[in-house]
Amino acid sequence: MSRTTHRTRRHDLGDFLRRRRESLTPAAAGLPGGGRRRTPGLRRDEVAVLANMSAVYYERLEQGRGPQPSATMLSSLARALQLNDDERGHLYRLAGQAAPPAPEPAGYVDPSLLAVLQAAAATAPGFISDELGTVVAQNSLNIALFGEFAGRPGWQANLIWLWFTSAEWRRTLEPESQHEQTGRAYVADLRAITGGRDHDPRAAALVADLRAASADFAGLWDRHEVSVLHCATKRVEHREAGRLDLDCSVTLSPLSRQRMLLLHPVPGTGTDERLARLAATLSGPVAALRR
Template identity: 55%
Template sequence: MTRHPPERHVSPGLRMDRPALGDFLRRRRETLTPADVGLAAGRRRRTPGLRREEVAQLSAMSANYYERLEQARGPQPSVSVLSALARALRLTGDETGHLYTLAGHAPPRRPFPRSSAADPSLLTALQSLGPTTIGLITDDLGAVLAQNPLSALIHGSFAGRPGLDRNIVWRWFTDQAWRDSVAPPEEQEQTSQAYAADLRLAVGTRAADQASAQFIGRLRAASASFTELWERHEVGLLRPGPKIVLHARTRLELRCAVLPGQEPGQRLVLFRADPGGRTDRALAAIRPAGRPAPQWRSWG
């Protein structure tokens, strides 16, 4: 068995609660049966749930060390010990976070469940935009969940397309012709850096879940420029500010705003012109006279 030495470091602002930790471990142990964890029940089983020795065995620690934790006599367990205990006791995410807190450690980060449907509050805002405001709702990896008609005319249609075809960051790094059609050369490097830094933050927030790891792997394989930026390890959210966007070779001088939603990772990205200015008039004229306005659409 592996013996774990006492750990002297306590996370800032947190204190180990030995009695509560011991009580929590005991009660969780008593809710499990040997069958729950793949052990034979055996005979002469008087204690409810698992025995202490069985939890120790499943956690790869000495029975004495585990017994001392339950009896509120043990040292502060390390993060690796807590992780092993959480697996052995089949703890849920909430229970694991509670275990860490009782032991004086910050709870481990957990990826939030992501919805493929656009945030209702952001959809309401998107539907209320004026005719010369460009708007699209994306998740934190760049998938476009909804866009207004003007965004579809300026950026192209993304929402509702399958797989990576709906991802604006993927297209930015893998389709140079499209990138040149929507952004002047002097804007492209800054936008690329912003996308890479934003993705770094998203992957960290998601605790490198399967979806983000797979997306980054495919993007690195497809784009040398993205790989170079990714390896800089710059981190930062997309920020509002002035933006030059191209449409049919017309330079549109816009102000960008990024509004977070209630769904984890989702945001509404807006591009607006100064009212009454040249760009505002250009946006109003993008849809040819007499042509019906595209129907506003949202896809889950």
């Protein structure tokens, strides 16, 4: 980053903090509103108290003279100024950092991904997972092929956990010749994800538990390979439908960071017909299940 760009960002950071401070009333911040005020918003010293930092430090940030704030300081400022998710992300970017993802409510399923998952349910097995790989919704064809695991306790709904702790799951998902490639892809993707989730206890716990449970995972993790997940063609042997050759696509929601994975029949393999026969045997409406 050039010196000019750095100065511009420091100025913009200070300006953003000042304008958010001036827009937040004492009542909204839970502070007494008595006394004469030159503006209806908070004073600098009040923001400093709310953010658990010195008034001098905060003043220097607003004036574009302060040091680059740490992720902890930015989190405190976002909380003190009651920033929404968009404002919070903007604050981190102005400070030259990536904003950690906002926590999602328990059981949350991205509605835009869910609509597509349901629409494709008759022809394409699919599921939705959070960024760490924990499945939050499946459609009926996916359950018919792989079992119902959305909503399982602990890490039992997490795809990476299942891959490295269940040989039966690996055999169900794809041929053994692809296992090494898939394992490396899972770990490299998790490296990329956790790199953008500083101070996230859930991400740290998943990595720690996987290292303890799987020597294979620990060895791959120590390679420090980083790559966004790419989904390869899969071959599934199903006891009723027979052999299914499936292409894979991954869609990432820019709003929730949840992912939808859909499996599409490979043309010319007869998989589309076998999937259609399997779908016809499913009772009830084709729908997605929520955790």
